[in-house]
Amino acid sequence: MSDQQLKQQIKEMIVERLFLDADPAEMGDDENLMENYGIDSVNLFEIVVGLEEQFEISFEDEDFSVDLFANVNSLADFVERKRS
Amino acid sequence: MIVTSIEERLVSFESGGEPLHAVLHLPPDAPTMTLVFSHPFAEEKKCAHRTMVEAARALADAGFAVLRFDHRGCGDSPGAFGAYDLQDWREDIAQALDFTAHEVAAPVGLLGLRLGATLAAQVAEQRQQTASLVLWEPIIDGERYIRQNLRRTMIKAMMTAHEGGEESDGAAAARASQAAGTVDFDGYQVSEPIREQMAQINLLDPPPACAGPALVLNISATGSAAEPMQRLADAYPRGEAISVRAEPVWQRIGVIDAEPIISATVEWLRRQ
Known part of the structure; x- marks a missing residue:
């Protein structure tokens, strides 16, 4: 899977799981998710579950940081790191 | 203005010597079944409250009586949350079943959400006469x-x-x-x-034996069946898994559209 495919899948997962009224294709890779999409702690939990289920990765306690959930780029980097 | 002819009666029954707060939702005509509704716990209960009220009213409107109650240490029932354990809360359900059977002349089934569904499933294992078992997103693991x-x-x-x-x-x-x-x-x-x-908790081991019809309702953003939910439904002698696309009503406070969850439940109950 290419880097762009991974980011697109992450965007689609976020839009679907958070019931966002947004087009995944129009989400910027470095767009601030919390500020631009009103993502709160409940949403973050959904994103964690979505990433684990879709990409078969597992979060450790130490992984939880606000920076990780900043944008699609940071999430994609995290997924790549976990899968490598 | 919506005018409804269902009746909502504030009632109370005892469990472990404590009077539990409950609301009995009654349809206009004689109910075909009464459902005892076991709620989720902690923060999930607060989030799901409105959905549970809407579900009870919709079910009553469809001809089913519903007993909605607060377990010991939760909601309007007495006691501190940390003073009770899962066995106490299963006992609450058992007492609710006995109370309902006494109050309403109809077969009694169980409905639960999240941990409430898990406890309902466990109680149903001990009460083979359960008319129907409806599990909304039960805790399986x-x-x-x-x-x-x-x-x-x-x-x-x-x-x-x-x-x-x-x-x-x-x-x-x-x-x-x-x-x-x-x-x-x-x-x-x-x-x-x-x-x-x-x-x-492991609802799959030992496999459930409740002989009545059982619905395992999977609530997810994708609307596709989660594998453990399907396995649980398959484990019941008369189990069925249904998936609906809806927001997790036990996680969100605010206006949530629970209609897909309620409709799927009413339709399934009518088929039994």
């Missing part, structure tokens, strides 16, 4: 449920620290709670003995 709750706590601590301009350390908050001999479920302190009981 207790360890996973605990992990989910701890993560919610960590994420919330992380976000709170971030909004306050501090360094976030959700993991430290979770460790502090564990060091105090409790597990923090989003502000509700769960004692170690209850955590142990929760950890032992």
Whole structure:
């Protein structure tokens, strides 16, 4: 899977799981998710579950940081790191 | 203005010597079945309250009576949350079933959400006469449920620290709670003995034997069936899994469209 495919899948997962009224294709890779999409702690939990289920990765306690959930780029980097 | 002819009666019944708060929703005509509704726990109960009220009213409108009650230590029922364990809460359901059977002349079934569904399923194993069993997003794996709750706590601590301009350390908050001999479920302190009981939950082992019709309702953003839910439904002699696309009503406070969940339940009950 290419880097762009991974980011697109992450965007689609976020839009679907958070019931966002947004087009995944129009989400910027470095767009601030919390500020631009009103993502709160409940949403973050959904994103964690979505990433684990879709990409078969597992979060450790130490992984939880606000920076990780900043944008699609940071999430994609995290997924790549976990899968490598 | 919506005019409804269903009746809502404030009632109370005893469990463990405590009077439990309950609302009995009655349809205009003689009910075809009465459902005892067991709620989720801790923060999930607060979030799901409105959905449970809407579901009870819709079910009553469709001809089913519903007993909605608060377990000991929860909602309007007496006691402190941390003073009771899963066995106490199963006993609450058993008492609710007896009370309902006495109050309403109709077969009695069970409906539950999240941990409430799990407890309902466990009670149904001991009461083979359960007319129907409806499980909304039951906790099948207790360890996973605990992990989910701890993560919610960590994420919330992380976000709170971030909004306050501090360094976030959700993991430290979770460790502090564990060091105090409790597990923090989003502000509700769960004692170690209850955590142990929760950890032992596995609805698939031993396989359920409840002979009545059983619905396992999978509620997800994708609307596709989660594999454990399908396995649980398949394990029941007369089980069926249905998936609906809806927001997790046990996680969100605010206006949530629970109509897909309620409609799927009413339609399934009518088919039994």
